[in-house]
Amino acid sequence: MIRVNENYLKLKASYLFSDIAKRVSEFEKKNPDKEIIRLGIGDVTLPLPPACIVAFHKAVDDMASEKTFRGYGPEQGYDFLREKIAEFDYRSRGTTISADEIFVSDGAKCDTGNIQELFADEIVIAVPDPVYPVYVDTNVMAGRTGENRDDRYQGLVYLDSTESNGFVPDLPGEKVDLIYLCFPNNPTGAIATKEDLAKWVRYARDNRALILYDAAYESFIRDDSIPRTIYEIDGADEVALEFRSFSKTAGFTGTRCAFTVVPKKCRVYTEKGEEVPLHQLWLRRQTTKFNGVSYPVQRAAEAVYSDEGRKQVRELGDYYLENAANIRNGMSTIGFSCSGGVNSPYIWINGGRDSWAFFDMLLEKACVVCTPGSGFGKCGQGYVRISAFNSHENVERALDRIAKAIK
Numbered sequence: 001m002i003r004v005n006e007n008y009l010k011l012k013a014s015y016l017f018s019d020i021a022k023r024v025s026e027f028e029k030k031n032p033d034k035e036i037i038r039l040g041i042g043d044v045t046l047p048l049p050p051a052c053i054v055a056f057h058k059a060v061d062d063m064a065s066e067k068t069f070r071g072y073g074p075e076q077g078y079d080f081l082r083e084k085i086a087e088f089d090y091r092s093r094g095t096t097i098s099a100d101e102i103f104v105s106d107g108a109k110c111d112t113g114n115i116q117e118l119f120a121d122e123i124v125i126a127v128p129d130p131v132y133p134v135y136v137d138t139n140v141m142a143g144r145t146g147e148n149r150d151d152r153y154q155g156l157v158y159l160d161s162t163e164s165n166g167f168v169p170d171l172p173g174e175k176v177d178l179i180y181l182c183f184p185n186n187p188t189g190a191i192a193t194k195e196d197l198a199k200w201v202r203y204a205r206d207n208r209a210l211i212l213y214d215a216a217y218e219s220f221i222r223d224d225s226i227p228r229t230i231y232e233i234d235g236a237d238e239v240a241l242e243f244r245s246f247s248k249t250a251g252f253t254g255t256r257c258a259f260t261v262v263p264k265k266c267r268v269y270t271e272k273g274e275e276v277p278l279h280q281l282w283l284r285r286q287t288t289k290f291n292g293v294s295y296p297v298q299r300a301a302e303a304v305y306s307d308e309g310r311k312q313v314r315e316l317g318d319y320y321l322e323n324a325a326n327i328r329n330g331m332s333t334i335g336f337s338c339s340g341g342v343n344s345p346y347i348w349i350n351g352g353r354d355s356w357a358f359f360d361m362l363l364e365k366a367c368v369v370c371t372p373g374s375g376f377g378k379c380g381q382g383y384v385r386i387s388a389f390n391s392h393e394n395v396e397r398a399l400d401r402i403a404k405a406i407k
Contacts (some may be wrong), residue, residue: 087305190251192227359371
């Protein structure tokens with residue numbers, strides 16, 4: 001008989017954002033006359049930068065001519081895009097990351113899930129709490145955890161991120177092998193300083209551990225003292241992979257383009273302690289299981305690094321950051337304790353009650369969708385996340401509705 005992978009049966013019934021979509025859909029059916037403002041899922045609302053659109057159209061035209069047509073591209077990405085990424089995202093920050101250490105993909109979510117295929121089943125994994133659910137769920141699917149008890153999977157090391165530590169987790173009190181970090185953080189909006197990241201790099205080097213660093217929101221950083229990449233930390237290229245995305249940077253959520261940096265200095269180890277370059281393993285995995293991102297999409301992503309593209313992308317980020325500041329100020333004025341919203345598009349709000357109860361209240365009384373913090377982990381209970389990805393007008397209307405609902 002065909003047997004199921006029973007690790008999937010350990011998962012919660014559905015993905016967090018599926019639960020949210022279901023509740024919102026049910027509310028809409030019961031209240032067809034009410035307009036809902038969505039500040040929950042982190043999906044962008046502004047169109048692609050004009051420079052990307054021009055490049056996109058030109059690349060589509062290339063596909064219409066026999067002379068310029070492209071078939072299968074390199075699985076790790078076209079050199080024209082990888083070179084631009086290396087130049088503008090890494091060498092400009094004083095790092096030594098090279099183009100052939102960059103792997104273009106269709107999403108950071110996919111890469112953070114797929115990368116765990118390279119690691120042994122019995123490794124010890126540390127995840128922040130609250131945490132982006134994909135980090136946890138993909139390891140549950142792979143069989144690296146026990147059952148879920150009291151909203152935590154047995155076998156994982158949870159790193160509490162709370163108001164007391166500024167939502168930047170402390171080093172684990174025990175030895176771990178794989179560490180997930182995300183800054184600017186999803187969901188809390190917290191920022192890590194160079195000193196914060198240096199501690200993690202030292203820990204990883206001392207314990208022969210590996211850091212999976214999710215930097216999907218780095219383009220929202222405006223404070224020059226905050227690192228834009230973990231490779232600004234000495235030695236990080238020996239113990240860290242970095243995941244980036246054009247989704248929030250340039251509005252590619254529906255276009256799909258991202259990349260992962262796998263430095264050649266990074267090592268993993270056999271059971272006998274023998275070193276294996278991680279770069280060659282990921283290259284082997286991608287050339288076997290991935291056929292690359294389409295040529296027009298990669299040309300559109302390349303345009304992000306043009307003079308016009310960089311200016312337009314900066315304007316996109318500033319637009320959403322203005323929303324973030326208004327949301328944080330508005331919720332603080334109403335009387336809520338907030339974090340995030342500075343160098344980050346997410347605002348983490350202490351609702352003072354059950355997360356789902358706060359979600360339901362905002363939906364039913366204000367017709368505003370947020371994300372319940374408990375969906376991100378045990379330490380998220382009592383909080384909600386509000387996203388800055390919407391129009392200025394909708395954010396202002398949402399804040400007005402929330403203020404009235406709270407009163």
